[in-house]
Amino acid sequence: MATKDDNGTALVQREQKQEVKPPPMYQVLLLNDDYTPMEFVVAIIQEYFNKDRETATQIMLKVHRDGKGMCGIYPKDIACTKVELVLTHARKAGHPLQCVMEEA
Template sequence: MATKHENDGGTVLERQESKLKPPPMYQVLLLNDDYTPMEFVVAVIQQYFNKDRETATQIMLKVHRDGKGMCGVYPKDIASTKVELVLTHARKAGHPLQCVMEEA
């Protein structure tokens, strides 16, 4: 067991703190399909990711053009919850919209 000496300036504590990393963050992505209406995608982005209509439309167009679009970056548990909420909402509305998360 190491003992702290008065003259070591707290380096033991500093070394321990430097090992702590912030938790990984996850991006939540919507994936393009040929069936989900664009207006539905815009509404989902506004409702679940708190975006204004213009920003939601820009994200939807990115999904449409590039095959996927990022809706936000969150800690793992929040990202996972958002994915589940979006998938559940889309299925209830009869749309095959896919929502996934990946480490940022």
């Protein structure tokens, strides 16, 4: 927006910059159950969260020991998609594996 001062000189006002906050991030968690095979959980982590076998095994063991384990942190849409993919795959394979997301 331009205005003129008393001498006719054009003055340009700077717009105040709005502070842009990054979008909230969500962690995707697998929850322990007594029925889903450990090997299936490792395969899910490798396939949907792009972890190597060793890392996937460590996450699976955390799920087994602590009741839940974090597979990754993502923007909301991606986290939601990953949860749905994992749940769909688990149900098709006949496993009750639970996958949830929480704001990080």
